[in-house]
Amino acid sequence: EVQLVESGGGLVKPGGSLRLSCAASGFTFSRYHMNWVRQAPGKGLNWVSSISTRSTKVYYADSVKGRFTISRDNAKSSLYLQMNSLRAEDTAVYYCARFDDSGSFDQWGPGTLVTVSS
């Protein structure tokens, strides 16, 4: 069974940092592009970042460019998101999502909540 499980969320002050992790199992992690998608409370889905299978290509939404860094460790089947200079508007549930061959997010984790507040 494919599983994605995020961790690392919590309460952080504005300007602070947080590192999210996503543990993957049930599939060959190294064969899939991976993503982070977030959802602010009561709002819609927003794509945050993507990373290719070998980490050679990374992409970011304009809203997080220069502050967030996506990375992966294929040996550990894990995806990461380093978030620096956090702002109140970064408050959201952060989902780890797998890109399948068709270009869709075919598997999602349950999400981890990040709250940025003083």
Added chain:
Amino acid sequence: SYELTQAPSVSVSPGQTARITCSGDSLSKQYAYWYQQKPGQAPVLVISKDNERPSGIPERFSGSISGTTVTLTISGVQAEDEADYYCQSSDNSETYVIFGGGTKLTVL
């Protein structure tokens, strides 16, 4: 910037057909995908590549495209279909992933 536009809400009675649309200039060149999200849950893919239904998705879910508008059709709507529905695509350079604002489907 590239945007996908969805109506905020759609309401239908059980057994009727619900149509949820998503408009965006790049939809004529890039595939669209649809996700269903129920409260407190992660999204679930219901339509891939404009009109392909993933394994396990009921046949009442279908997708279509006309020009720069894609449509998610739910035939014979059931109470369990009440959820938020999001379209998703990418910009023409395939650099950015874009979601529509979401449509809340209410089953009366």
